[in-house]
Amino acid sequence: MLLILGLLLGLLLNTFWASKERPNGSTIPKVPISEQAVRHFSEALKLKTISYMDYGIDSSEYLAFNDWLELSYPSITNQLSHTVISDFSHIYHWEGKDQSQDPIMLYAHLDVVQVIDNEKEHWQYDPWQGQVANDTIWGRGALDDKVAVLGILEAVNYCIANNIKPRRDIYFCFGHDEEVGGNYGARKIAEYFKNNGIRMAYALDEGLTITENLVPNVDKQVSLIGIAQKGYCSVELSTRIDGGHSSMPSSETSIDVISNALSELNKKGLPSRLTSPVEQMLATIAPEMPFFQRVILSNKWLFGRIIKNSYEGSNVGNASIRTTTAATIFTSGQQENIIPEQASATLNFRLLQGDTEKTILDHIKKVINDDRIEISVIGKTTPASNIADTNSEFYQKVEQSILDVFPSTIVSPGLVMAGTDAKHFMDVCEETLYFRPMIMHPKNLHTIHGINERIAIEEYKDFIRFYIRLIELN
Ligand SMILES: [Zn+2]
Known part of the structure; x- marks a missing residue:
């Protein structure tokens, strides 16, 4: 009996220990995001930067994307150093105030998967028109992963316009062939860093998101930060x-x-x-x-x-x-x-x-x-990646940025099941986190690589706000 009582007490103690307080998002006001940001996104979705399984690409679309990048973000073009890798991938380098620490990298891929012919008719709006309708932006890449290329660019643009400068050096890198393995994009970007003796302390890539009704038995939104990939x-x-x-x-x-x-x-x-x-x-x-x-x-x-x-x-x-x-x-x-x-x-x-x-x-x-x-x-x-430390400075900053923009979500570490371009950076980056500040739920999960890929305008603006906050904190 005593044993059972002891066991029960142990169970309950552990249970309540697990109910401890978690950090809360401060109620900082939402920064205004211009309508130009939505226009830019819509324009970028029209460019068919498609990776095909046979490694074929339409280079004219990628070159058009390069030109569009340069024209649409003049302050980034003027103030950040820019290196093009394998003709279509990009490295932007933003020097921080403090050169004593290793840089960080914000990574995204600008290629998308194709829209299969017999699926096109099922789209509510043309997947290549960047349609803005019903408070939503529609098109291939609205979630995977052009949204991050554009979201990062808008955040940098905002920071430059508002005199926000990061402490550390930040590299913004955009690969162009993630959907077919990243051998000419991410792998070559990693080689560039290696050859130039540049080593990242941390990187943030795609992988996990804010989830709604996807974690069983939890009613609140859960922001899952991937700390490892298989x-x-x-x-x-x-x-x-x-x-x-x-x-x-x-x-x-x-x-x-x-x-x-x-x-x-x-x-x-x-x-x-x-x-x-x-x-x-x-x-x-x-x-x-x-x-x-x-x-x-x-x-x-x-x-x-x-x-x-x-x-x-x-x-x-x-x-x-x-x-x-x-x-x-x-x-x-x-x-x-x-x-x-x-x-x-x-x-x-x-x-x-x-x-x-x-x-x-x-x-x-x-x-x-x-x-x-x-x-x-x-x-x-x-190989399976190493496991990032949730006590690291960078993890804490990603968590803080999430809570500042999405104060009601629970932030949790998680495991990334699929492979992302970050696999190429294992030799040049200490630790990688995998997170996109977008809300995935049972109704939009299948739109990635599927039909009617889209994001609500307000969710896209929060997406940008997350990156602005992350740059501010770094
Ligand atoms: Zn992706």
């Missing part, structure tokens, strides 16, 4: 077994061998675990949850298994707690009455912090346990 590794499994006429098949064909291997890998995933970004997120949002969930989340030592089980129940949750396995390509056979000799499949893994290429290869060998299958890594593996 890695990326693709592996091919292939086999060659005598084929022949399909009227007299052997008991196991090449297709059977590869499909069995895939089936085993699907059943036995890599082990799950709660890494620091997820643990920190749970600790931050637990106090906002109903009592029962709060008790569970505040007592991971006892309910760790329950928490992991509930995470495994959804795709997003599952991807947060393990290196995921996804079969993406299967190649074999050409004719219906011939058993093919060869079969192969590609698996794409997204690495959780702590797992490496070797972890994956060992796991595959152990699970499939079949010498007939050759296992090879495709391309270059991107």
Whole structure:
């Protein structure tokens, strides 16, 4: 009985400990954002800076974007040094008042994905017209990620006009091919920094956002600042077994061998675990949850298994707690009455912090346990990123900027599941945070890379205000 009482007391203490006060946004007045900012955004959305999967681009649209940049922001053109990389990517350098500290980088990508032909008719407004209608700006790139290129430019423009100068040096960098891997944009920008001995203390890239009704059991908006991104590794499994006429098949064909291997890998995933970004997120949002969930989340030592089980129940949750396995390509056979000799499949893994290429290869060998299958890594593996420190000066400033503009949101660290251009900056940047000050909810989530991508004008203005505040604080 005493033991049970002690246990209960421990649970409750942890629960109330988790209810501690969090920093609050000061009620600073909203700075006025001009209508010109909306016009600029609309104009930029008309330029089709599209990355196609075959790496083809329409260079005339990108060159038009370069010209438009120079003409639309004369004070930036005049006062900041500007370097063009690979013809279409941009580095702007703004010297701060204090040269003793390493610079920071605000990063965004200016390319967008295409609008698929048969989807175009479903858009409420033409995706390439930068339509401003119903207090909203419509078009491809309104959320991913041209909004950030424009938002950062407007913030710098505002700061220059209002004599606000950052303390540290700030680099504003805009890559032009993030949607197809960033090999000519971000990677070359990183090389430029390396070759010139420039090292960033911190960077801010895309990745997570303000969420509304997306974090289960939390009613308030949650601003998730990504503090790490998962890695990326693709592996091919292939086999060659005598084929022949399909009227007299052997008991196991090449297709059977590869499909069995895939089936085993699907059943036995890599082990799950709660890494620091997820643990920190749970600790931050637990106090906002109903009592029962709060008790569970505040007592991971006892309910760790329950928490992991509930995470495994959804795709997003599952991807947060393990290196995921996804079969993406299967190649074999050409004719219906011939058993093919060869079969192969590609698996794409997204690495959780702590797992490496070797972890994956060992796991595959152990699970499939079949010498007939050759296992090879495709391309270059991107390791999982390091984990940024939430006590750092930069994290605190990003958090403060969020709370100053969006005072009612909860700010929490989080893990970025997809890969962003920041993967190219691992050698030239100490720590990266992943956040965009835009509100994502179940109704607009699918518009990214989808139909009717748009942002409310007032939300775009807050987007700019966040970057103004961040520059002021730095
Ligand atoms: Zn993006």
